[in-house]
Amino acid sequence: MSEIKDRILSVGIDLLSKKGYNNVGLNEILRLANVPKGSFYHYFKSKEDFGIQVINRYSSLGICFLNQYLENEALSPKNRIIGFYKGMIEHYQQKDCTEGCLIGNASNELSDLTENFSQAIANEFQLWQDQIEKCILAGIKSGEITSTSESRMLASFILNSWEGALLRMKCEKNVSPLKDFIEGLMMVLR
Amino acid sequence: MSEIKDRILSVGIDLLSKKGYNNVGLNEILRLANVPKGSFYHYFKSKEDFGIQVINRYSSLGICFLNQYLENEALSPKNRIIGFYKGMIEHYQQKDCTEGCLIGNASNELSDLTENFSQAIANEFQLWQDQIEKCILAGIKSGEITSTSESRMLASFILNSWEGALLRMKCEKNVSPLKDFIEGLMMVLR
Numbered sequence: 001m002s003e004i005k006d007r008i009l010s011v012g013i014d015l016l017s018k019k020g021y022n023n024v025g026l027n028e029i030l031r032l033a034n035v036p037k038g039s040f041y042h043y044f045k046s047k048e049d050f051g052i053q054v055i056n057r058y059s060s061l062g063i064c065f066l067n068q069y070l071e072n073e074a075l076s077p078k079n080r081i082i083g084f085y086k087g088m089i090e091h092y093q094q095k096d097c098t099e100g101c102l103i104g105n106a107s108n109e110l111s112d113l114t115e116n117f118s119q120a121i122a123n124e125f126q127l128w129q130d131q132i133e134k135c136i137l138a139g140i141k142s143g144e145i146t147s148t149s150e151s152r153m154l155a156s157f158i159l160n161s162w163e164g165a166l167l168r169m170k171c172e173k174n175v176s177p178l179k180d181f182i183e184g185l186m187m188v189l190r
Numbered sequence: 191m192s193e194i195k196d197r198i199l200s201v202g203i204d205l206l207s208k209k210g211y212n213n214v215g216l217n218e219i220l221r222l223a224n225v226p227k228g229s230f231y232h233y234f235k236s237k238e239d240f241g242i243q244v245i246n247r248y249s250s251l252g253i254c255f256l257n258q259y260l261e262n263e264a265l266s267p268k269n270r271i272i273g274f275y276k277g278m279i280e281h282y283q284q285k286d287c288t289e290g291c292l293i294g295n296a297s298n299e300l301s302d303l304t305e306n307f308s309q310a311i312a313n314e315f316q317l318w319q320d321q322i323e324k325c326i327l328a329g330i331k332s333g334e335i336t337s338t339s340e341s342r343m344l345a346s347f348i349l350n351s352w353e354g355a356l357l358r359m360k361c362e363k364n365v366s367p368l369k370d371f372i373e374g375l376m377m378v379l380r
Contacts, residue, residue, distance in 0.1 A: 020299060022213055098302045104357050108298045109210060111360035112288045121361040149373060156358075157351070157374035160367050164354025167294050168346075170301035171311040177350050183339060184347035187378055 005043040008033045012054035013061075017099045020109050021051050051110070052120045058102045059124040063131060070135045077139035078189050081132065085162065085185060089178045092166070097173045103128075104163040129155045136189070145189055158185060195233040198223045202244035203251075207289045210299050211241050241300070242310045248292045249314040253321060260325045267329035268379050271322065275352065275375060279368045282356070287363045293318075294353040319345045326379070335379055348375060 011033040015024045026047060030037060044050040069084035092100075099105075103124050110117040133155035139145035147154060165181035201223040205214045216237065220227060234240040259274035282290075289295075293314050300307040323345035329335035337344060355371035 018302070020212070022210070100298060104354075105298050107357050107361040108290060108295050111363075112208070118361045118363060122363075125358060125361065147377075149377065153370045153373055156367060156370040157355075160354040160358045160371070161347070161351035161374065162354065163357050164294075164350040164352065165347075167297050167353050167357065168315060168350040171297040171308045171315065173301075173308060173312075177346060180343045180346040180350070183343055184351065184378060187337070187339065188374060 002043070004033075004035055004039055008035060008040060008043060008050075009054055009057045012050060013058050013102065016051070016054050016106070017058075017102050020105060022109065048114065048116060051106075052116060055103060055106050055120055055124060059127065062103075063127060066128065066131055070131055076144050077135045077142065078144050081135055081158070081189065082182065082185060085178075085182055088162075089175050089182070092169060092178065093175055097169050097175060100166040100170050101163060104166060107163075108167075125159065129159050132158055139189070147188070147190055154188060157188065161185075192233070194223075194225055194229055198225060198230065198233060198240075199244055199247045202240060203248050203292065206241070206244050206296070207248075207292050210295060212299065238304065238306060241296075242306060245293060245296050245310055245314060249317065252293075253317060256318065256321055260321055266334050267325045267332065268334050271325055271348070271379065272372065272375060275368075275372055278352075279365050279372070282359060282368065283365055287359050287365060290356040290360050291353060294356060297353075298357075315349065319349050322348055329379070337378070337380055344378060348378065351375075 008029065011029055012024075015029065015032070026037070026040070029050075030040060040050070044053065065087075066084055069087065070080050072080055072083070075083060103121060106117070107121045107125075111121060112118075129152075133151050136145060136151045136154050140147075140151060161184060162181055165177045168177035169175060198219065201219055202214075205219065205222070216227070216230065219240075220230060230240070234243065255277075256274055259277065260270050262270055262273070265273060293311060296307070297311045297315075301311060302308075319342075323341050326335060326341045326344050330337075330341060351374060352371055355367045358367035359365060
């Protein structure tokens with residue numbers, strides 16, 4: 001990927017995380033990324049296309065981070081999942097409990113706006129869910145997880161519950177909802 | 191409360207649910223509520239004050255609906271909680287899985303904007319959590335719920351996980367995340 005496109009997407013992740021999609025203007029993006037308008041439209045068909053590519057980029061960076069935990073064979077599958085979310089609590093502590101998850105925020109703000117948005121967001125969530133489900137299946141195989149619920153449902157419930165915990169953290173301005181999530185997670189992954 | 195203020199708040203709930211706070215202009219509110227600007231500023235100090243009162247009104251209507259379930263002594267405490275969320279699934283099916291929860295959406299959109307917003311939203315969530323916790327305590331007392339986790343944590347996890355399920359529903363455009371929530375809820379309320 002070109003260095004310029006990369007810079008525009010980085011600025012996009014930062015601005016969308018802080019202000020949401022609708023509150024960000026094209027001029028602000030161009031100014032912060034230090035690129036002319038023509039350059040923007042060389043890489044992005046429209047503001048919607050830009051928004052979708054920002055969501056994709058944020059998600060793929062996050063999945064890289066997720067897999068550092070989920071592929072760590074030094075830990076049991078269950079402890080890999082718990083370890084990831086504990087790592088995320090530190091991340092949000094450093095951010096003073098602001099911003100939350102760009103994909104979750106985008107789902108709230110943009111899912112009813114266009115089908116392009118809702119489908120792009122649903123696709124990214126599915127990628128996260130598949131990674132978590134794979135790890136749950138490893139835990140079931142090893143006998144560590146004995147739940148009779150299906151692995152798909154467990155992965156969906158965990159992923160969505162985390163998004164809700166982040167949404168609550170934003171107004172509480174402390175990580176207590178995230179710690180409650182960890183306790184709930186341990187009840188579910190039995 | 192005056193009929194006029196009531197009408198402005200009803201329009202506010204509808205507009206904020208559909209478009210979010212930042213995307214709604216004062217003129218649109220005035221036009222749909224059919225009131226002059228002076229009337230609006232008679233009841234609301236500012237747009238922020240209006241937003242907070244819309245959130246409060248939405249929340250108190252929702253808590254009325256919640257308590258219809260939680261105070262139904264014909265059912266066990268656990269089945270009252272499950273019954274409420276099953277009722278909500280029907281509600282969102284009728285809305286074609288759009289909008290989600292106005293309080294959750296507001297938390298995502300407005301918590302980082304001003305402390306007035308984050309505190310008002312946190313207060314409303316706390317009211318919901320307290321009602322759910324009261325019902326969980328009744329279930330613990332009757333011996334129906336035997337979890338060793340504290341009731342506050344359980345109520346927080348349930349409330350937040352529902353918010354996350356709604357956020358996922360919005361992009362999926364089906365109630366499958368809400369059904370996964372019900373299954374998770376039954377795992378937690380053991």
